[in-house]
Amino acid sequence: MSTKSEVSAETKGERRVLTGNAAAAYGALLSRPDVVALYPITPQSEVVETLSKFYANGMLDAEMIQVEGENSAMSSIMAASVAGGRVFTATSSWGLAFMYDAVLMAAGMRIPAVMVNVNREMPGIYSVSCSRQDIMSVRDAGWIQIEVETTQEVLDTVIMAYRLAEDSEILLPTMVSYDGYYLSFMSEDMEIPPQDYADRFLAVLKEQPERLKLVPGGPLGFHAHALLEDFMEYRYKHCAALERAKTKIDQVEQEFEAIFGRKYGGVLEEYRCEDADIVLLTMGSSTGTARVAVDSKREQGIKVGLVKLRMLRPFPKEKIASVLKDKKAVGIIDRSVNFGWNSGHVYTEVQSALFGVDTNVKLLDYITGIASLDITIDHLERAIDEAYAASQGKEYKDVSWLPLE
């Protein structure tokens, strides 16, 4: 992390070279959480360390709970949220697995927590490396999940996540995830926005109907045993709230852009898609490489575009369908393995989104970048070439493991 800083003339923010982890910590700091509970795990530890520094320096005016494990991190912030607080935690992979029951509870309880997940391989084959196997393992937990690409986007999205999570029409835990080892440790020039920007942006939440709190002497209990139709109604409302998040994110981003001057496309970002015949579909840190590959193939005359999927849950099936249905072929870059389907996860998600849609688009899945293997320009150009060939009526393989196949 650079210590040199300068004030940007445009935004009055502070320009710094920061890692993704430091950016996450700044995002949390600027959101003014009341309670932060953390447990370190590679490659997320720098988030904990940075927030600990903020706390020690008197910058972070929050209760900081250095818990003895991730389950307690999630559990502590859940109850702190029910008490009335704004809460934050961060984890990764094995830690996410260790808090799994609490992750489920947070969703069912409609806890407006924000958690950063730094993507890493899950246990099974011992590995200290990147993949998105961890975030995919909680796709069914009921959270809002957003994957980001750059350090700036990490910081900005953490702040925006509070506007989603705490919105009275949403009230759902929200996970901001980014690729470990790549984005977690990569340093980029970025802006730390002024505190009053964040304050102004988040102030809207104070005008909303106050959420239910657990109050001593009060009449409410939380997480009671739900029965039959009550239980079903909770699930029904939960799903309805997730659906609302797909449009809420656009509104939140618009307001963010008005104050901060940046935007990321909501549920997904399109790049050179308008006239494209074929599209690469990526998530997170490898998107930058994909832009280079797309540009290079464009120069060769291939009408290729790029879709960066940001929102994994709720899955933006309508938007995906509208963006992809008129394309001829899509190369999907998957950084995780969907056991039992012999594919990546995003591939099956996109397949589902296109079911019943009037389209002839061909889907080509590329499992790559797991175990921290680099997703190279060669990989992505191959995906584009094969998608192009498929679009021309050539035979193609549904799923390819790069670089094994």
Add this chain to the structure above:
Amino acid sequence: MSGYYDTLKIKPDACPADCQVCVDACAGRSSENNLGAVIKIVGDIKDKHSAATCYQCSKPECLEACPSDAITKSDEDGIVRIDMDECTGCEACVDACPYEMIVFNDDKQIATKCDMCDGKAACAGACPHGVISVDSAAPVRKYMQEDLLSPGVAFCGGCMLELAIRFTLKVLGKDIVLFASASCSAPVLIGIGHVSLEKTAFYGCLMTNIASSAAGYARYYKKIGKEVTPVCFVGDGNTVDIGFQNLSGAAERGENILYICYDNEGYMNTGYQKSSTTPLGAWTSTTEVGSTGRGKPSQSKDVALMMAMHDTPYVATATLSNLEDYASKLIKAREAIKKGLAYIHLYTPCPTGWKLAPDSTVEMCRNVVESNAFPLWEAEYGDIRFTYEPKEQKPLASFIKMARKFSHLTDEDIQALQENVDHRYLRLQKLAGVC
């Protein structure tokens, strides 16, 4: 507050042969209501008899039966009195009393009964054998607040939990926030549908996160500068098995929470499976007794001692035969959470899972205290002191098979358990510096 009264405490089967001292003292008491002795000696066996008199019933049947409203129960001292001027001598009360404790005076043709000499009980003062005493309810009255638990709750017959929860809530009051979890207490403490059975705010936890939940809640209140009393009330499985990590972590960090573990020595809500506090040799549905199985093959964890070794501000053991001891510990624990985590280990026998007669649970509590199997102690920052010491140690063999989970134990098995009890008690004495 009404409802908790001084009572005449009479040890059963404890009177020496032919002793009549209390009866004589009663007959000679100075009272304008004195129409002769109203205490009597009962029991057919000559060497095991008892003194007995009116129990001052909470719902006296004599009062209900009296056609002339001559009988009243005082809200102030709880004593049931007969107004001599109103009594018509119909003897309806004599017939109504199930304990035969109303005395009919043939000379004056009116009924009479014990009024505890208005609190001075001549019998108690006279008894030379320490059999009769006045048990003061003053300490209990001091602690008792509103009853915060529904009159009807879903526990097994004889279960200690209703008493444990009702009493705990009465002492701690309405402004606590309860943290409960899947356990025997769950159907009561974390509600069913829209119904909750206690008047306090509550939060249903996972089995893995009771202390960490309470800690998070407490931290928010710390952040906003308000005092709060989060009280975890959960079973031994939550505490010492699956949930021990987060409890230990909360203690180490000095979270400002009160944690009460009610120990019924296993997973009693779900069919009596063993936990880490199940004693050596005990039958459970997962430590079966058969041709090769002899009940639980390993010792129980001494959880309270483990907690005390966290050097946390307050740790205590308690049980329901010694309610004043428990109440005073609750009060101390509530105070101690201003400095850190307070832990109370509450022994609560389970009649269903232990195969123990439903009317014997309090007796079991008393037995384990008197036998040193569950010593009553407290520790401030790890410094242990006994809060009660039995005058004479009761052998395990004299009562252990009351709980039929121990019915298969041989004399050698019981001897092994006894040695374990003695070993642990000696260790505790050493830690307390009393031996």
